[in-house]
Structure formats: C-alpha cells, structure tokens
Amino acid sequence: MEGLKIKRNILCFDLKSFFAACECLERGLDLYNCPLVVADPRRGGGGITLAITPYLKNLGVKSRGRIYEIPKNIDYIIAKPRMNLYIKKSKEVVDVYLNYVSSDDLHIYSIDEVFIDVTNYLNLYNLTDYELSLKILKDIKDKTGLTATCGIGPNIFLAKVAMDIEAKHNKDNIAKWDYEDIETKLWTISPLSKVWGIGKQTEKKLNLLGIKTIGDLANYNKFSLKKKFGVLGEELWYRANGIDITKISDLKLDPQDKSFSHSQVLFKDYYEHNIDLIIDEMCDVIASRLRKEKMLTSLLSFGIEYSKSLGGGFHHSQKLGHPTDKSAYLKEICSLMFNKYYNGDPIRKVSLGVGRLSEKDSYQLNIFEENSELEKIESTHQAVDEIRAKYGKNSLIKASHLLDDSTIKERNEKVGGHNA
DNA sequence: TCTGGGGTCCTAGGACCC
DNA sequence: TCTGGGGTCCTAGGACCC
Numbered sequence: 001m002e003g004l005k006i007k008r009n010i011l012c013f014d015l016k017s018f019f020a021a022c023e024c025l026e027r028g029l030d031l032y033n034c035p036l037v038v039a040d041p042r043r044g045g046g047g048i049t050l051a052i053t054p055y056l057k058n059l060g061v062k063s064r065g066r067i068y069e070i071p072k073n074i075d076y077i078i079a080k081p082r083m084n085l086y087i088k089k090s091k092e093v094v095d096v097y098l099n100y101v102s103s104d105d106l107h108i109y110s111i112d113e114v115f116i117d118v119t120n121y122l123n124l125y126n127l128t129d130y131e132l133s134l135k136i137l138k139d140i141k142d143k144t145g146l147t148a149t150c151g152i153g154p155n156i157f158l159a160k161v162a163m164d165i166e167a168k169h170n171k172d173n174i175a176k177w178d179y180e181d182i183e184t185k186l187w188t189i190s191p192l193s194k195v196w197g198i199g200k201q202t203e204k205k206l207n208l209l210g211i212k213t214i215g216d217l218a219n220y221n222k223f224s225l226k227k228k229f230g231v232l233g234e235e236l237w238y239r240a241n242g243i244d245i246t247k248i249s250d251l252k253l254d255p256q257d258k259s260f261s262h263s264q265v266l267f268k269d270y271y272e273h274n275i276d277l278i279i280d281e282m283c284d285v286i287a288s289r290l291r292k293e294k295m296l297t298s299l300l301s302f303g304i305e306y307s308k309s310l311g312g313g314f315h316h317s318q319k320l321g322h323p324t325d326k327s328a329y330l331k332e333i334c335s336l337m338f339n340k341y342y343n344g345d346p347i348r349k350v351s352l353g354v355g356r357l358s359e360k361d362s363y364q365l366n367i368f369e370e371n372s373e374l375e376k377i378e379s380t381h382q383a384v385d386e387i388r389a390k391y392g393k394n395s396l397i398k399a400s401h402l403l404d405d406s407t408i409k410e411r412n413e414k415v416g417g418h419n420a
Numbered sequence: 421t422c423t424g425g426g427g428t429c430c431t432a433g434g435a436c437c438c
Numbered sequence: 439t440c441t442g443g444g445g446t447c448c449t450a451g452g453a454c455c456c
Contacts, residue, residue, distance in 0.1 A: 039424095046422035064456090068422060110427090110456045199454050230431070232453090257428075265423045299448095308423080317449060348423075 004243045005154065005179050009129040011116045012151040012159040013136070015093065016168070017063075018112035019051035022089050023079040025145045031055075035076040039067055040419060050081055081419045086111060092144045100125075100136060107251045115156055117248045133174055152176035156251075157244035158186075160196050165189060182242040187215030197239065205229075206236075214240045261301070261353030262286060264407065269307055269346035274405040279334050281408040282352045287327035290354065291385055294361070296323035297354035302334045304342065305349035314341040315351070323358055326381075330354075 015021065017031060019038040024031040031053050038051040045068035052063050061070055070076060090111045097106055097116060107115045118132055125132060133150040140148045150173060151163025158177045166175035166185070177185055189195055190213040192203040209228075211217050217225075218240035225233035238244065262282050270278060290297060303315030316337055324330070334352065 043423060046424090048424045050424085066422070113456075197454070201453060232430070253428080259427075261426065263425060265425085267423075301449095315450080319448065351425095353426090 001241070001243065004238070004245055006245055007154050008117055008247075009119045009122060010153050010156050010159040010248075011118055011129065011133050011136075012153070012156070012163045013097070013114050013116070013133075013140075013148050014150075014163055014167075015090075015112040015140075016147040016149060016173075017051055017054055017057075018090075018146070019081065019086055020053045020079075021146050022082075022086050024053065026085065027079075029077075031147075035059075035074060036079055037061075037067070037070065037076050038079045038081050040080055041067075041078050043067075083419065089144060089146065093140055093146065093148070096136065096140050096143055099139070100132070105248055107248045109251075115159065115248060115251070130174065130176055134172065137173060147173065149173040150175075154178055155242075155244040156246050156248075157196070157239050158242055161186065161189075164196060165194065179242055182218075183215070186240070186242055187213060187218060189214045192217070195239075198236070202229075202236075255357060255359070257355075258295075258357045259299075259353055259355035260286070260289060261351060263303075263349065263351035263353075264411070265349045266347065266407070269348060270405070271346060272342065272344070275304075275338075275347050275350070276335075277405050278350055278407060279338065279352070280331060281406060281411070282350060283327045283330040283334060284408075285411070286352055286354055287325055287330060287381075288385060290325035290357075291381060294359060295357045296325050296360055298323045298356035298358065299354065300330060300333050301351075301353040301355070302337050303349075303351040304338070304347055305351075306345040307348045310345050312345070313349070316341065317353075317355075319356075325360065 020036055021031050023029075023036055023038055024034060029036065033055055034053055035056050036053045037049050037056065039047050039049045041047070045066065047067050049061075049063070049065055049067060049070070052061055056070075056074070056076065057063060059071075059074060061074070067078075093112075094106075094108065094114070097114060101116055101118060101121055105117045105120070109115060118129055122129060122132065127135065129152050133152060137148050137150060140146055149163060149167040149170075151159045151161065151167045152174065153159035153162050153176070158179075162175040162177040162185075166177070167173055192198045192206055192211070192214065193200050195214060198206075205228075206217065209220070211220055217236060220237065222234060222237045225237050227233070229236065262285055264278075264282070266278070298320050299317060300320055301315065301317035303313065305313035318333060318337065320329070320333065330352075
C-alpha cells in the first residue's frame with residue numbers, strides 16, 4: 001500500500017460563495033455582512049437558491065435549498081442569477097492560475113473549483129506548496145476581489161477533502177493534509193456523505209454495515225466491500241485510506257464521453273398538442289450548440305416527467321443512424337420516442353441530451369442525406385447561426401416560437417438554465 | 421405546499437458476432 | 439447432441455458532483 005501513496009503537491013481551489021460573492025462585488029456590498037440570496041424569483045417559492053452569503057449561512061440558512069425554506073423572520077436581498085457575469089469572473093480567476101502553471105497541470109473541475117499539480121513548480125518559484133497557495137490566494141483577491149480557499153494534499157482526493165472539510169474554516173483559508181493526518185483528520189469524518197464521492201445513497205448502505213465514519217470504512221474488509229459494491233467498493237476503501245493515484249492528466253475527458261443536455265421544468269402542464277413546440281425548441285438549441293462547437297452527435301437521449309401529483313415519466317436514449325448536428329433529425333427521433341412512450345399524462349419537465357460527440361471535420365457524407373440537400377441545409381443553418389451570434393439569439397426565431405406556449409425567448413436569455 | 425439545470429461515471433442485461 | 443466463451447455494442451438506470 002505504501003507504493004500507492006503518491007507524493008505530489010496538489011492544490012485544490014474553490015471560490016467562496018462564488019455566485020453570491022460576484023453579486024456582492026457588483027453591488028458594492030460586503031459579502032460577510034449582507035443577507036443576499038442568488039435565486040430566480042420568477043421560479044416562485046419552489047425555486048432553488050443557487051448561492052447565499054456566509055452571513056446567511058451563519059444564520060443557519062441552507063446554501064442549496066428552496067426559497068420557501070428561508071426562515072420568514074430573515075430579511076434578505078434576492079439577486080437574479082447572472083451566469084454570464086459568473087463565467088467572466090471565473091475566467092479571470094483561471095487566468096490567475098495560468099500565470100503560475102501551464103494548462104497541462106490545471107484541471108477545471110467546475111465554474112468555481114480547480115485542481116493544480118504544482119510539484120514541478122516549487123523549485124522554480126523557490127516556495128513551499130503552502131507559500132505558493134498563499135500567494136495565489138492573495139493574487140486572486142487583488143485581481144478579482146474574490147476570496148478563494150485552498151486544500152493541499154499529496155494526491156487529488158486528499159487535497160479536495162482538506163479543502164471541503166477544513167480550509168473553509170481556517171483563518172488563512174488553507175488546509176494542508178498529508179498521509180500522517182489521515183487518522184486524525186480523515187477517519188474522524190462522519191456522516192460519510194460529507195466526503196467527496198460518497199452520497200446519501202451510499203452512506204445509507206454503508207451505515208447498514210455498521211460503517212459510520214471514514215475510519216470504519218478504512219478498517220472494513222476490502223474484499224467484502226468489493227463483493228458488495230464492485231469496483232466502487234474497492235475505490236471507497238482506498239480513498240478512506242487516503243489513497244488516490246489519479247493524476248491531473250487522467251481527469252482530461254475523452255471527447256467520446258462528452259455530452260451535453262438541456263432540460264426544463266415547465267411553468268404549467270403541457271400535453272401532446274402543445275409539447276411539440278417545446279421539444280422543437282430544445283432540439284434547435286442543442287443543434288445550434290453542436291454547430292457552435294463544431295461537433296456531431298451519435299446518441300440522443302430524451303425524457304419526459306409528468307406533473308408531481310402523478311409522478312413518473314420516461315427517459316430513453318437511442319443511437320442515431322449517423323452522426324448529426326441537424327435539428328430536424330433530432331426532432332424526428334424525439335417525436336418517434338414521444339409517440340412510443342407518452343401515456344397522456346400532463347407534462348412538467350422535458351430533457352434532451354446528446355452524447356458520443358465527434359469532431360465535425362471527420363464527417364462522412366452518408367447515403368441518407370443527398371449531397372446538395374445537405375449543403376443547402378448546412379448553409380441555412382450557418383447563416384442563422386451567424387445572425388444570432390451578431391444580433392443576439394432572439395434576433396431570428398421561428399414564427400412558431402411566437403406562440404403562447406413557447407419558452408424559447410425566455411430561455412435564449414439564459415445560460416445553463418439561469419438568467420444570463 | 422412548492423418547479424433547477426448541467427454534467428460524468430458505473431453497472432448490468434440482452435443482442436450480436438466470431 | 440449439447441453445456442461454449444469472449445468481446446463489444448446498445449440501452450436502461452443509478453449515483454454522484456457543482
């Protein structure tokens with residue numbers, strides 16, 4: 001096991017209350033002293049709070065909850081999410097990291113979290129990993145106004161857990177964990193789901209085995225875990241022992257595995273006669289993104305969820321006859337699937353996703369689409385995309401999209417389902 | 421009493437091929 | 439006449455993350 005204890009210098013950074021911090025900066029408010037909630041008020045009380053300030057956290061408000069869950073006696077400011085602002089800010093922070101390391105040693109995990117392997121830079125800068133992280137944190141603060149926290153570990157897992165569990169509570173916003181800290185810092189963690197990679201479901205199953213702390217997990221029989229949970233069980237055991245041999249380069253995603261999707265919860269019940277419009281629009285959005293990223297998809301997944309009172313729904317995926325970025329083709333498949341599986345219940349949610357992506361330049365013309373026809377469609381799409389890029393997504397929309405049931409105009413003003 | 425949205429990874433069974 | 443077996447692809451579904 002000693003051989004698996006790799007000794008890198010991994011830093012894991014996370015931006016503190018990121019969306020809320022961006023809103024406070026823009027409004028000239030003090031993040032630590034103002035009751036701000038980032039959430040879309042148009043969603044009603046059931047809407048999700050995307051972020052809250054530390055000030056509200058201290059009052060016991062859940063950071064990812066519903067608006068109606070915020071205690072009535074607390075006065076708060078509600079900030080409509082502005083995704084484009086957060087993306088811009090996130091890029092500014094990434095630029096700070098890239099001043100210190102090359103992109104090969106940086107993995108962007110989410111809009112506000114990264115992993116950096118600084119092993120090969122410490123000599124160069126003549127700094128310890130702690131000193132370097134301090135410097136980067138200060139740089140982020142100076143250049144963007146944002147506060148970050150940093151976990152340091154000999155591997156990715158320990159860096160992340162050090163960050164999640166300890167760094168946030170430390171004065172300097174840094175926590176460094178090494179293999180000798182495992183018993184005191186990692187093994188004492190409970191409940192299990194506080195640890196990265198263990199969710200509520202797994203926690204429940206482990207609890208049934210009498211495993212309540214990470215220490216219990218680490219000292220459980222590895223082979224029984226493997227028997228019960230497959231490779232995941234073995235993985236859990238290694239992680240509980242602080243072992244993770246993943247390198248930053250392993251985190252780079254194979255383009256084959258890439259996917260993207262759109263889903264939306266509808267504001268009213270839809271049925272067969274008006275859901276077409278929604279599906280149409282979503283196919284257009286997905287196809288347009290494929291063209292923007294110069295990708296083709298070979299796998300479509302489509303799902304419908306019925307109104308809460310009834311529950312249920314379906315979700316299916318299907319390999320496509322040939323790779324495509326054409327809205328019409330996606331619609332055709334969705335429509336087939338809809339007719340096959342829809343049971344007539346009121347619809348409240350639609351999801352559409354594409355996967356098995358490939359780069360467009362490898363596109364082979366196929367026997368199903370006539371060459372000239374293809375070019376015609378292609379050039380039309382291109383023209384539409386160009387106009388939208390220049391004048392905004394709403395500059396050119398289909399006549400059907402002006403109907404009452406359409407949601408596309410609202411959605412075009414959103415990024416990732418949130419207000420742009 | 422209540423509606424988020426976008427991702428990745430893993431497993432498992434059936435089909436199909438050699 | 440019967441008990442093959444390995445590899446890969448497809449789809450469904452579960453779990454986790456931010």
